[in-house]
Amino acid sequence: MKDRREAIAGLMLRLRAMGLPHPLMAAFEAIPRQNFVPIMHLEESYGQGQLPIECGQIMVSADQIARQLMEFDVQKNHRVLEIGTGSGYQAALLGHMADRVISLERYRTLVDKAQQRLSGLGIENVQVQLADGSGGTDDQTFDRIIVNCACEKMPGFVSDQLASGGLAIVPVGPSDGRQMLRKVSKTGTRAKTEDLFEVRMQPIMSGVSKAI
Secondary structure: OHHHHHHHHHHHHHHHHHOOOHHHHHHHHHOOHHHHOOHHHHHHOOOOOOEEOHHHOEEOOHHHHHHHHHOOOOOOOOEEEEEOOOOOHHHHHHHHHOOEEEEEEOOHHHHHHHHHHHHHOOOOOEEEEEOOHHHOOOOOOEEEEEEOOEEOOOOHHHHHHEEEEEEEEEEEOOOOOOEEEEEEEEEOOEEEEEEEEEEOOOEOOOOOOOOO
């Protein structure tokens, strides 16, 4: 327990050094990351590396999530679309800051576990859906869109489903290497793209997993 407290304190110090805005820092303080980590990796919950989770997926470090969300500027009135729920940790952080979050995940196991974790923390404004997120979701626009998987090129749904004044964050590049995290800013019908920093994410996949 003492080691975990020290690890949490270490993470908070790293996040403060990044200069996180207060709402984002408050979200990290409110959401216990260890609740979203498989038991066998609990002691690594607050480290700076990626962690394996169920269904052959990965959980990126809290440090990387913080860097991403610093660029995301989530506000209390925002509707957010997340592609790739994974453990549900980032969805929980977004739920702490936004009005409503829809998170799409292709693995039923991850959907069920994320829903249990979110419910256990009393987070009710995050809706996790078993769905093919490679095309976004139908007939809705969002103030913020974040994609948690590598795309060979910028997906067309990002500009289509992003509201005017909205922002999106998408890792773009080869699935077998590093990708550039790109920020899309939309004004009216025009979208502007900005390169942020390199990441390594698993490739986006179409369809819903039939087995797990």
